[in-house]
Amino acid sequence: MNHRFLSIVGLAAAMAFAGGCNINKPVLDTKPQAAAAAKASPSAGTEPVWAPKKHSFNPSRTREHDLLHTTLRISFNWEKQYLHGLAELTLKPYFYPQRQLVLDAKGMDIHSVHLMEGYDGKELKHTYDGLKLTVDLGKEYTRDEKYKLEIDYTAKPNEYASSGSDAITDDKGLYFINPLGTEPNKPRQIWTQGETEANSVWFPTIDAPNERMTQDIYITIDPEFTTLSNGTFIYSRQNADGTKTDYWKQEEPHAPYLAMLAIGEYVVVEDSWRELEVNYYVEPAYEKTAKKIFGNTPEMLEFFTTKLGVDYPWAKYSQVVVRDFVSGAMENTSASTFMEDLQLNERELLDKSWDGIIAHELFHQWFGNLVTTESWANLPLNEAFANYSEYLWAEYKYGPDEAAYLHLGELEQYLDEAETKREPLIRYYYNDREDMFDSHSYAKGGRVLHMLRKLVGDEAWWASLNLYLTRNKYSDVEVAELRMAFEDVTGQDLMWFFDQWFMKPGHPELIVTQRYSKGQLQLQVQQVQDSTYMPVYRLPVQVAIWSDGKKQVHPVVIDKAQQVFSFEAPTQPQLVLFDAEQQLLATVEHEKTEDELLFQFRHAGQLASKLEALQELQDQAARAQVQGMYKEALQDAHWSVRSTALGILSRLKEGQVSTLEPLIRQMAVKDKKSAVRAEALLALAGWGGPRYQSLYNQAMNDSSYQVAAAALLAYAGTGAGDASQKMTQFEKEDSEEVALALATVYAVQAGPEKYDWFMEKLHKASNNQLYYLLQSFGAYLASNPETNTPEVITFLGELAKSHRLYYVRAAAYQTLMVMSDKPEVETLMQQIKANEKDERLLQMYGM
Structure with a gap:
């Protein structure tokens, strides 16, 4: 070659x-090599890099008021990217009498606040600091007294100083896509993303996961657009000014962060399950493939409903694809939102399946929506279950090997993160709630649930989930409720399991050695994890032994730092397989x-x-x-x-x-x-x-x-x-x-003649594709200095300054480094660094 x-x-x-x-x-590397273990072990008096960090305590939101219902009447200014809203909130004190109400309302203009009695309104005194709207209710209300407020406001999401995380890259709540129609090959859309507490950027609310409300949303928009929101579509009314108003009604209570809307020039591909409306909202180019992308949804609904013994709890199930989404997907109640990558043509469908993410968001409709975590510290009660649903669906639909393959990937993902971070699954001590969206809450959480299933057995597993859902439906929970459901079904005390796996950081690090002599196999198991930070685990596992081609399986319980188990074996074993079910994390x-x-x-x-x-x-x-x-x-x-x-x-x-x-x-x-x-x-x-x-x-x-x-x-x-x-x-x-x-080829083989091709592809690329294209483009620019034009510098500079995805900004910055010998590029790079707010990039830039 x-x-x-x-x-x-x-x-x-x-x-x-x-x-x-x-x-x-997934690289199957489940053995701590001696050298790696030596590196990970701290020297005397030092703390390992992965040690749990010291942060302040983050409890659930204190409930002073109960938000019962929200009615929103909203319209949009595409040019300014504003939402004008009239919010009508029905509330009552939660327990203690209250005279003052504090609402989350981020980055808005508050025009007026009225106390409503029928159609009459009394203006109320209020103060607003850009984040919280504080209202003097005019009198003290008791928990038996409801009251209704009307708030006239304008939401300005682009003027709100947002942030984000690896899982949810931005939190400005409301997004206008190609609002002026100036971007070729990109539709005009409006959509929302509420998790964690971003819906309060587009409507005033009590933006906490332990709150629940019903809602009505009236969306006024130009008639060429299709709308989607939670619950049932009631009607569409034509207005005298040429617009239309679509009315969506959510009759079952849900958390405010699960409220959503999506607006675009969609085709709605209709499907059904039992008597339920199941629809797929896609761009017109993907109308013919929508059912091939999402078409397993009815079967998933049947599978999950049957196994859980709890019917799908909402009025419909819709799935919508949006452009430039800030996450992979979001489980809004009855209407999940997905990134544009899910839109595939016939040929792309030969290579890709999105069943995992589709199952994930669907399972959330039970775990997260029907039963909601009371605080972000308990996020694995949402995400671990949704993560494990991918395993459950793969096991049912594609067989145990495909499910096992997914689980190996989850194990690798968690262990990679554990090199630098080890926190309890349920963690009240965190720096930012967005930190909860990590491989602990997802990958580790899913693997822990699998161990729980193996521990109690399938019948008890599904019976316990049924009890957990039925006992806690339409309410918020913490991890103790899950434990008690399993204990009430099985009759076992499972505090030990939940304590070591949910409340403690890290994972077991085991060294297994064997010795055979005179018909006896001795198996020594050592737990070598750092017990300063991690427990000595109790681990029920199976040991499989093959002798003379015959297999015997022995259940054992490891609960000490060092243990020796003896087994009879007529001849030297051909194989000893520790954790025969390969279920341990x-x-x-x-x-x-x-x-x-x-x-x-x-x-x-x-x-x-x-x-x-x-x-x-x-x-x-x-x-x-x-x-x-x-x-x-x-x-x-x-x-x-x-x-x-x-x-x-x-x-x-x-x-x-x-x-x-x-x-x-x-x-x-x-x-x-x-x-x-x-x-x-x-x-x-x-x-x-x-x-x-x-x-x-x-x-x-x-x-x-x-x-x-x-x-x-x-x-x-x-x-x-x-x-x-x-x-x-x-x-x-x-x-x-x-x-x-x-x-990849042109990066090392092509000359200036491919400059226009690169620029065209870069301008059209979706987010992940853009990231990878920039890698090759940097190599291309290095090989073709005559293409290092002012146009390229400006284009890369804009990406590095303002692209919404931090990793695309990083790739653009790295590509600019190819031309850093130019004074104007060096100046531009300094400006980029000075304007960057993301800590991940500031660290990369050496700031």
Whole structure:
């Protein structure tokens, strides 16, 4: 292979195959290596980097008033990006008599506040500091007295100093997309995002998760727009000024952060489940594929309702896709919002499925919406369940291996975060409520729920969830309510489980060793986690032992820092598999011989065990005995096993895989999983250079964009004389994967003639695609200094200053660094740093 090819493939790998090809696998690294453990352990008197941080206590909101109902009458000024609203709030004191009401109302103009008696209003004294609206009610009200306020206001979301987090990148509540219609290829839309406490940017409310209200929303808008909100659509009325007013009614109480609206030129694709209206709101270009994207929703509704024994609790279920969303998705009551990435054409659907995120938001309709966390400290009661629903759905619909694959990814995600952060799942001590939206609340929380399910058994698991939901419906909860539901069903005291997994930081770090002598297997288990910060865990697990080809399973309970278990075994065990169900959230170091790992791959029957064997033996992959296992892996039923084997074999030299090369060549054409076909092509590219030109040429016509993109990368690396012509033929393809593959090639091969192509793609790119394109564009600018024009500098400067996603701003800034020898660029970079407010970027910029 030539050096230019190495550069292309290396960059492609760094980009995780252009961010779109789903080749990446969770790395099954559940063993704390000795060196890593030494690094993580603090020296005497020092604190580990992951130690829980000291923050102030964050309780739930004190309930002085009870917000019973909200009526909103709203209209919009597209040019100024304002919302004009008339809010009518019905309240009463929660328990103690009250004369004063404090509402959340961020960044608004408050025009008037009236106490309403029928149609008559009495103006009330009030003060407003830009965040809180304080109203003198004129008299003291008791908890038996309702009162109604009318607030005339203007919401100005773009003038509110917002912030955000990794999960929710902005919190200004109300968003105007392409408000003046000046951005080509982007529709005009208005949408909201309420979590955590951002809905109070567009209507005055008590913006806390332990509050609940019913609502009416009257939306006045131009007639070409379709609206969506919570609850039931009641009517649309034409107005004398040419506008229309749509009326949506939410009759069941829900938390204010779950209120929503979405406005755009949508088509509404109708579906149903039982007697329930199920609709998908998409842009017109995706009308024909909407049911293929969201079409499993009715089956999910049936599955979750049946298993929980609690009917879906809301009047409808709609799903809407919006542009430039500030998160992946949001579970607004009866109307979930999704990022634009979910809109796929027929060909993209061959490569991608969004079932996980669709199941996640749907499960929230029970866990989060029907039963709501009383404070953000208890967020895992929402997010851990939604995370685990992805496992439950995959297990039901696609089988245990696909569910296990998802769970391995969750384990890796949490362990990666645990390198620098270990907090309790339920944490009242945090710096900012947005900090709760992390891999602890999601990934760790889902894995903990799986252990709870394994502990109590499936029947008790579903019965406990049923009790939790029915006992606490339309109310707010803390973690004790979940524990008590499980205790009341099972009759067991589960304080120990909830204490160690929900209330304490970290995870078990286990070292397992074994010794066999005279028919006795001794298994020693050590808990080596730092007990200064983490508990000594109680861990019910199963140990599987194979002797003479026969398997025996032994349940054990680990509850000490060091324990030894003895088991009868007639002969030297062929394999000892600790945590036979692979259900623990833990790191486990258990050394095995080559023969044991080969046996494990073929007999353990767990996806995690197969992947572990492949990865543990990767340094021996060239040996014939081990390579036999890899050959079996290339033909495994689950795509992740085939993909893992390909990834390991691709690192060998060409001569070391000669016996497997025909099989891999066949996989590049015939494997049923497009991601595996793509990875097989890249493996061949690493070995064969020009030898596989005809194969790459054939693969460019594959029905999968992922495969076509991999073929483009591979063909470009052959040095073929017509490679440039081949690339050009794909420049107009409407595919993120293809565009990013071309950008990867052009970054190291193209000259100034591709400048216009790069600029066009950058201007049209969606958020994630833009991030990856900027990586290649930086390399392109470095290779083509004549393209470092004022236009480019201005474009990158605007992205680095004002793009709503911090990681896109970071990528634009890094791309500018290519031109930092120019005085004007150096000045611009200083301005960018001076204006940046995001702590993550300030740290990166060395501020």
